[in-house]
Amino acid sequence: MSDRFKIRQEETGMVRLFAIDPAAEPPLMSLERESESNEDDPPWPLRDALGADYLDSDFIELFDVADLGEMGLAGYLAEGLGIAARDIAEDRARIDEIRGRVLIVTSRAFGGFAQDLTPKAPLRWIATYREETAPASSEILTAQADGGTWKGAQPMTPTTQTFHADRATYWREHAWIAAVAMALGMGVLWAMGNPHVWTGAVGGLFAVAVRAFYLASDEANAEWVMTETDLSGPDNRHVRLAEIDKLRSIGSAVQIITRSGDKHLMKYIADRPRVVAEIEAAMARAGNAP
Numbered sequence: 068m069s070d071r072f073k074i075r076q077e078e079t080g081m082v083r084l085f086a087i088d089p090a091a092e093p094p095l096m097s098l099e100r101e102s103e104s105n106e107d108d109p110p111w112p113l114r115d116a117l118g119a120d121y122l123d124s125d126f127i128e129l130f131d132v133a134d135l136g137e138m139g140l141a142g143y144l145a146e147g148l149g150i151a152a153r154d155i156a157e158d159r160a161r162i163d164e165i166r167g168r169v170l171i172v173t174s175r176a177f178g179g180f181a182q183d184l185t186p187k188a189p190l191r192w193i194a195t196y197r198e199e200t201a202p203a204s205s206e207i208l209t210a211q212a213d214g215g216t217w218k219g220a221q222p223m224t225p226t227t228q229t230f231h232a233d234r235a236t237y238w239r240e241h242a243w244i245a246a247v248a249m250a251l252g253m254g255v256l257w258a259m260g261n262p263h264v265w266t267g268a269v270g271g272l273f274a275v276a277v278r279a280f281y282l283a284s285d286e287a288n289a290e291w292v293m294t295e296t297d298l299s300g301p302d303n304r305h306v307r308l309a310e311i312d313k314l315r316s317i318g319s320a321v322q323i324i325t326r327s328g329d330k331h332l333m334k335y336i337a338d339r340p341r342v343v344a345e346i347e348a349a350m351a352r353a354g355n356a357p
Contacts, residue, residue, distance in 0.1 A: 071183060071184065071185050071284040071285065071288065072183065072184040072186075072195070072288060073181075073183055073184075073301065074174075074177050074180075074181060074182050074183070074184060075181055075299075075303070076179055076180065076181040077179075077299075078174045078177070078292075079174050079175075080174055080197050080198045080292075081173070081174045081195060081196070081197055081198075081229065081290075081292070082144075082148050082150065082171060082172075082173055082174075082195070082196045082197070082198060083171070083172045083173075083192070083194075083195045083196075084144070084162075084169060084170075084171055084192075084193040084194050084195070084196070085117075085169065085170040085171075085172070085186065085190045085191060085192055085193060086165050086167070086168075086169055086170075086190075086191045086193055087129075087167060087168045087169060087170060087189050087190060087191075088188060088189030088190075088191065089166065089167040089168075090189065097112070097113060097129070098113065098124045098127065098129050113129070113170070116186065116187055116188070116189065116190050117170075117172070117184055117186050117190060118183070118184050118185030118186055118187065119177070119182060119184055120180065120182040121177060121178050121180045121182065122172075122176055122177070123175065123176045123177075123178050124176075125175075125176075126172075126173045126174075126175040126176035127170065127171065127172045127173065127176045128170070128171040129168060129169075129170050129171075130168060130169065131167060131168050131169075132165055132166060132167065132168070132169055133166075139163075140162050140163075140165060140169065141155050141159060141162050141163065144162070144196065148171070148196075148198060149198040149199060150196045150197075150198060150199065151196075151199040151228075154196050154197075154199075154229075155196075158193065158194045161193060161194070162193065162194075165193070169193075170190060195229070195231065195290060196229065197228060197229030197292060199228065228292075228293045228345055228349070229290055229291065229292050229293070230290070230291040230293070230333060230336065230342050231288075231289070231290055231291075232286060232287055232288065232289040232290075232334055232335040232336070233335050233336065233337035234287045234335075235337070236319050236335040236336065236337050237279075237283065237286060237287040237334075237335040238279070238287075239319075240318070240319050240335065241275060241276075241278075241279040244275050245271065245272050245275040245276065245279075247271075248271030248272065248274060248275050249267070249268040249271040249272050250268075250271075251267075251271060252266075252267025252268055252269075252270050252271035253265070253267035253268050253271075254267070255267060285301070286334060286335065287335065289301045289333075289334065289335070291333050293308075293345075293346065293349055295308075295349070295352065295353065296308055296309070296353055298311075298323070298346065298349075300331065300333065304331055306323055306325060306329075306331060307353075308346075308349055308350045308353040308355055309350075309353050309354060309355045310325045310326050310327070310355075311323060311324070311325055311326075311346070311350055311355060312324050312325055312326045314343045314346055314347065315343075316339045316340075316343065317332070319334065319335050319336060319337075319339070320332045320333060320334045320335070320336060320339075321333040321336050321339050321342050321343055321346075323346075
């Protein structure tokens with residue numbers, strides 16, 4: 068099942084990184100629309116590959132990683148786009164393996180329009196980040212590479228933090244659920260005296276597998292965005308930091324309980340203690356010390 072991303076109308080400060088299949092022809096993945104078309108909205112293969120309804124080319128970047136020289140892609144993400152070093156470190160192995168061209172899409176490219184992204188080949192989603200600090204310079208970042216000059220993105224407004232569902236955690240939890248479902252299915256058939264006990268395991272595995280693959284594009288890509296005052300998640304969930312009563316870990320999730328009794332789950336979080344600590348620190352800054 069392909070990746071799918073929900074872009075909220077109020078989204079700001081997000082940076083999405085895509086690798087481009089080296090086999091794709093440069094004209095196919097271009098920042099320019101097809102100039103020979105007479106249509107009001109001429110074809111744009113890059114926008115179509117991203118699956119976007121609206122895209123502003125002024126806020127996307129398309130370049131060859133080799134053009135960055137010694138800075139490297141990880142260095143540009145940190146210095147040019149203000150991504151936190153700890154977030155980059157989690158994906159460092161994948162980032163360092165990227166060769167050829169990459170596409171960087173910022174929140175401003177969507178022009179404040181809510182939409183669903185359904186990227187397809189030759190694009191391959193690598194990671195989604197939130198800017199944490201301002202870029203290295205107030206001017207356009209310039210990196211010297213192989214005796215030439217390469218210009219990066221314009222600086223964007225710093226924000227606080229983003230928390231992503233972890234794919235490995237998602238599949239690991241469903242593996243445990245499948246094991247339990249298989250055991251329960253066999254136990255029920257055994258208790259009923261059914262001689263084909265093994266079919267209970269097959270049924271349990273199939274049911275969990277169908278659910279896991281069906282929901283993967285949404286739940287394994289879920290994002291929670293934290294600003295200085297609010298925490299927003301999938302399906303328009305919104306919590307003010309000042310209204311949070313307590314946080315606790317439940318399995319692979321972080322549960323948020325508000326003073327009014329509302330409960331929200333941040334599912335499939337790999338490093339739950341760190342997430343809880345960062346939310347509590349933000350709560351304290353918002354005047355709601357836990």
